[in-house]
Amino acid sequence: MEQVKIENSDFDRDDLSKNSVKKLKAMAKKLDSSITYKDLNVLKKEELINLVKKLSRRDR
Numbered sequence: 001m002e003q004v005k006i007e008n009s010d011f012d013r014d015d016l017s018k019n020s021v022k023k024l025k026a027m028a029k030k031l032d033s034s035i036t037y038k039d040l041n042v043l044k045k046e047e048l049i050n051l052v053k054k055l056s057r058r059d060r
Contacts, residue, residue, distance in 0.1 A: 016049045024048040031055035 016024065025040045028051050043051065 016052055017045070021045050021048060024052055027052050028055060 019027070024045065025037065025048065028035055028040060028048060029037070031052065032055050040048070
């Protein structure tokens with residue numbers, strides 16, 4: 001998979017929808033390396049946004 005550069009500003013939880021699906025998948029993978037790309041490929045953009053929000057919470 002092509003490398004996607006992720007900035008800290010990309011994790012702005014209020015507006016994750018501005019990120020591409022590819023970037024959201026990379027963010028989710030960075031937050032939880034146990035998630036496979038196969039698992040991520042079945043998710044829609046809204047589901048990816050919710051997953052990244054869930055994974056980025058400090059109290060998870």
